[in-house]
Amino acid sequence: MGCYDCCMRCLGGVPYCSLVATLLCFSGIALFCGCGHQALTETERIIETYFARNLQDYITLAYIIQYFQYVIYGLASFFFLYCIMLLAEGFYTTSAAKQTFGEFRSTMCGRCLSFSFIALTYVLAVLWLLVFAFSALPVYFFYNMDATCHTIDVLTETPASINQLCVDARQYGNASICFYPRIDWLLPWNAVPGKACGMTLSNVCKTREYHTTYDLYIAAFAGAGITLLALVHCCLHLAVYQVYLKMLRYRGKDERRGYDLYRRMQRDRGTLCSPYPANTFDIT
Template identity: 45%
Template sequence: MGLLECCARCLIGAPFASLVATGLCFFGVALFCGCGHEALTGTEQLIETYFSKNYQDYEYLIDVYGGHREGGGLAALLAVALPWLTPVTASPSVLVPLGWHGEVHPDKFVGITYVLTIIWLLVFACSAVPVYIYFNTWTTCQSIANPSKTSASIGTLCADARMYGVLPWNAFPGKVCGSNLLSVCKTSEFQMTFHLFIAAFVGAAATLVSLLTFIIAATYNFAVLKLMGRGTKF
């Protein structure tokens, strides 16, 4: 076999969709975990400075980040293993010269991928919540900065962290109103945290897209194996 023909056979059997999804998964997990961690750290600082001095009021934010980080680790592990499932079905002869041997179970990968996709779908939905809260706060600040665009009194325009469940109802003061709120929105901490949450949201979306791609690849492999009646040992 010539070198050119060998390369052609390798390229034909390469799992391009899974490899692209792998890169997207690593990118999404890194973006979500990194930006999410920094955004939660910035949020804690904003809460401690303007909304509540009691650490126990926002302690659960750390637990939320811990859960997101574990979900990111599971998705990253899947990204390492799953791309090599595709060429086993599509062109197993490509892997034999490369020293591949063993047994794979695409049905198990399908199940694992479905579970992780559901988890990341929840993470994606949860990551939209802080973006929504910060956007509402930013919108309120715009109304305070342009009082002619609203009929409400500036003093009644507030950002209440308690109404979103960020703080318990007994937290004090729990909210910032009027010109004080406008000052908060103008701080670099608020602006940076807002953009970091948006980046974390994009990372969660990218990870979810990559997992959906994995589902398509793994389901296709499993269906082909069943249709052709082929074993999975090489």
């Protein structure tokens, strides 16, 4: 075997679909976890500086941010292991890996592992869809804040109208449930000042912390979308490949059944004898 044939055989054994899904998942998780962690830190700094000067007003927010940062650490570790499993599963499903490790897919254990991995990927895709939707909330908040600041910049000639334009951070962190009239998740309603109006809000939008936090949340949202795309791509690829292998197994069974029937007919044909006696003539 020449060098070219060896290289082609190695390249033929690379699971390109699984490799693309792994790279997308790695990049998406890295973008989501890294940017999301830093964005939460910058958010706490903005709330502390412009919306709640008393520590007791945003202590709940500080605990929630710390909790989400710990969750981000866990997500990064889990998806690192998952991407390794994804790439290993891709190598096992290639023809070169089957020649190296034997007919792994033909065993019941191999099929159970494959279907379990498909089910795990599907569950992760559904759960990550919720994470993707949740990561859009801070982007929506900063988008509204940026739109309000743009309106203030346009109406700079009428100060009376400017002071009526405000962003109240308290309304984004409160919920009402039938058992509890008011739940202050982020900021309580008595937080001082709790909102920014007019030129104060415009000055907030011009700070480096604001632009950095906004960009970080957009990057985290994009990372969540890339991860969701990788999970959907992986789930579809594994499902389609399992259907393809199932078709190959059925085709192989049909071919073996036809070959066995052909051999049986050949063997029976060799043992068949005519019930009539052979006519022999003496040629003199």
